Amino acid sequence: MPDTGNPDARDPDARDPDGGHFDLVVLGSGTAGTKVATTCRAAGWSVAVVEVRDFGGTCALRGCEPKKVFWTVAEATERARLLAPRGVEGGSALRLDWGAAQAFKRSFTDPVPENREASLREAGIVPIHGQPCFLSPDTLAVGERRLTARHVLIATGAAPARLPIEGAGLLATSDDFLALEAMPESLVLVGGGYIAFECAHLAARAGARATIIQDDDRPLAQFEPELVARLLERTRALGIEVALNCKVERIARRGQGFAVECGNGRTFEGALVVHGLGRRPALQALGLEAGGVATEKGRLSLDPYLRSTSNPRVFAAGDAAAQGPALTPVASHDAAVVARNLLEGCHTKPDYGVVPSAVFTIPPMASVGLSEARAREDHPGVEVRQGDMAGYQSVRRTGETAAAYKLLVAPGSGLILGAHLLGPEAPEVINVFALAMRAGMTADDLSRMMTAYPSGGSNIASMLG
Missing domain, CATH: 3.50.50.60 (FAD/NAD(P)-binding domain)
Structure with a gap:
């Protein structure tokens, strides 16, 4: 052997x-x-x-x-x-x-x-x-x-996590959602993370009325607040209701569907209620x-x-x-x-x-490395480079209006500490930043990289410029 x-x-x-x-x-x-x-x-x-x-x-x-x-x-x-x-x-x-x-x-x-x-x-x-x-x-x-x-x-x-919510057994899972033979007319997604936003964006494009319920004011808390705010605006423009500061207390059957009751007195109804907590x-x-x-x-x-x-x-x-x-x-x-x-x-x-991640909404959002809050704690004087990308050629030609970036650069060394993107090609471009971070490239090194143009990758030099 x-x-x-x-x-x-x-x-x-x-x-x-x-x-x-x-x-x-x-x-x-x-x-x-x-x-x-x-x-x-x-x-x-x-x-x-x-x-x-x-x-x-x-x-x-x-x-x-x-x-x-x-x-x-x-x-x-x-x-x-x-x-x-x-x-x-x-x-x-x-x-x-x-x-x-x-x-x-x-x-x-x-x-x-x-x-x-x-x-x-x-x-x-x-x-x-x-x-x-x-x-x-x-x-x-x-x-x-x-x-x-x-x-x-x-x-x-x-x-799915076990939830201390009355009627939690009535919740469908993301497994159930992805196995649906037909999209219901309406659904409520309990929780404001990856699962809720991804399922809601799919459901809305299939003609459903979708509602996301988040118990505080920070949906998609793993991502940068400024980018989340832009995605939230885009999400609501699709007709998806995002109810913040609504803590779910009870789920019950109502007619042919379900009612989700929150502690603030609000109730949301849907033909399906999905676990996103x-x-x-x-x-x-x-x-x-x-x-x-x-x-x-x-x-x-x-x-x-x-x-x-x-x-x-x-x-x-x-x-x-x-x-x-x-x-x-x-x-x-x-x-x-x-x-x-x-x-x-x-x-x-x-x-x-260095682990990149993405939430596959439309447009998607992606992140790698430190958040701005953590970078400021660990690296006083961190440089923040951020801006809107809706006018970039690679974004504008898609018709997408929600696109932005935030990059965090270490003072002195110029190393990239974190990259956060919202836009059509964000999940692919974030991999370039992840590779640069793994390789110890500085922001100047990366900005000098030649890329195919016009492409999502070619935006990197503009972000770092």
């Missing part, structure tokens, strides 16, 4: 006759779980992957990838609508055909479970369907089956106490190597680990860290220092 750098690694053919012992049992078949499983199997380990739902994980089946399919169709219709007075005949009448878009989305998602399971089998990994539950620190039950493991990876992702690690059914796996406030207690502080056999990655932002690239990063620590011993720590 290959030299894994781990003298305790077992030959995959030396497991128990009933196939019940593995070097590694992975709980979850998403981005993190699959990457660790295939890496360790390639090193000669015996590996099983246990999945309680369809094989493939949240991102591929119920998250970012199917969402982006809907977004692409919605963005195309919005682009045509904005350009209708400028040469797109019939563009003003276009809207997102939800049923057709749903069929298009399923052309991506439907093949995933079978393909993922087949690829695991081809790699020599044992796929197991069912709910895993620890019986002891090294033993799990999956139905009637018993698995023992030298190591266990918890990569079960996240689930965050997600938490999906750990509830794993029997962690029997496995000696410690938790704290609903999160796994992990050391700097993504290993359980109480059971050194157990590691975690991705949303289940909840150490970095809840993003697919973070899950991939965690997976690489865990695989290396399993195969070579615990020497590698995750690095979440």
Whole structure:
């Protein structure tokens, strides 16, 4: 067998006759779980992957990838609508055909479970369907089956947070929203984060009346307030109601739909009410106490190597680990860290220092690095470069009016501390800033970069000028 750098690694053919012992049992078949499983199997380990739902994980089946399919169709219709007075005949009448878009989305998602399971089998990994539950620190039950493991990876992702709201059981999830066969006439989204804004923007383009309820005055609090304010104005102009400082106290059935009652006396009605108040690690059914796996406030207690502080056999990655932002690239990063620590011993720590993120509204908003508030705390005298981009050629030709930037530059060194963008190509351009930050480029270095013109990237020099 290959030299894994781990003298305790077992030959995959030396497991128990009933196939019940593995070097590694992975709980979850998403981005993190699959990457660790295939890496360790390639090193000669015996590996099983246990999945309680369809094989493939949240991102591929119920998250970012199917969402982006809907977004692409919605963005195309919005682009045509904005350009209708400028040469797109019939563009003003276009809207997102939800049923057709749903069929298009399923052309991506439907093949995933079978393909993922087949690829695991081809790699020599044992796929197991069912709910895993620890019986002891090294033993799990999956139905009637018993698995023992030298190591266990918890990569079960996240689930909607449990809410102390009367009637919370009536809430639909983002999974439900993305699986809708037809868009309801109206919907209410509880919470003002990524899920609420992304779903509302899709629903509005499909002809629904959408309402977002936020319990304070800071929706999309992860992003810069000035950019959020511009997006909020654009959101409301679409006909989406955004109700701020409305704390939800009760959800009840009313007629054929639902009523959402807030503490300030306001009530909102919709045919569907969607949970947008965050997600938490999906750990509830794993029997962690029997496995000696410690938790704290609903999160796994992990050391700097993504290993359980109480059971050194157990590691975690991705949303289940909840150490970095809840993003697919973070899950991939965690997976690489865990695989290396399993195969070579615990020497590698995750690095979440430069992680770009985006909210896929229309227009989208993207961010990387420090916020202005944090930059001012850590770097007195930080230089803030900000402005409107609606008049830039690459933006103006799309018809979009909501576009802006804010860049944070360190005093003295000129290093880029943070970049925050709103506009049509924000998610792509933010990657350039992330690369520059990773490479230690200064603002002057980046401003001298030659780019294809005219493009979103070519705006960088103007932002930094």
